[in-house]
Amino acid sequence: MGSTTELVDRYVAVWNEPDAELRGKIIRELWAEDGAQILQPPREMAEEASKLGFSPILRARGHDELDVRVTRAHEEFVGGGQFLFRRRDKGTRLLDVVKFAWEMVSASSGDVAGAGVEILLLDVNGRIRLDYQFIEG
Numbered sequence: 001m002g003s004t005t006e007l008v009d010r011y012v013a014v015w016n017e018p019d020a021e022l023r024g025k026i027i028r029e030l031w032a033e034d035g036a037q038i039l040q041p042p043r044e045m046a047e048e049a050s051k052l053g054f055s056p057i058l059r060a061r062g063h064d065e066l067d068v069r070v071t072r073a074h075e076e077f078v079g080g081g082q083f084l085f086r087r088r089d090k091g092t093r094l095l096d097v098v099k100f101a102w103e104m105v106s107a108s109s110g111d112v113a114g115a116g117v118e119i120l121l122l123d124v125n126g127r128i129r130l131d132y133q134f135i136e137g
Helices: 004-016 020-030 043-051 062-078
Strands: 031-039 058-061 083-087 092-094 097-106 112-122 128-135
Touching (some): 004 020, 004 062, 004 083, 004 097, 020 062, 031 062, 058 062, 062 083
16 A cells, blocks of 8 residues: 555545546545445534434445445535545554544635544555544534
């Protein structure tokens, strides 16, 4: 996969990729076949679920579900030209764990509109086995 920074750059780039076919190809290269993303739910969703006694977990597993997840995020945030994703740091790696921060910025002004942290667990081939996403704002 290359350096940690290269992995982080490819990861962030897939969320900005406008070409659906290329986006799917990158997903298959980045994630293991049964790789998963586990997303911390938005605060409002977590609060409503908590009122019902649930602790929601949002998960996409396998290339097809990950493709849907990335595509929907792209359509909602990037596709209309309103936002872009970029990394906030180069990432750090400890054995098979990679941690990095990212932000969503206005495509026109560069102002930060949201941010988060990813913790990636890699398989023996350097592909993402588990992707834990924490939205910070």
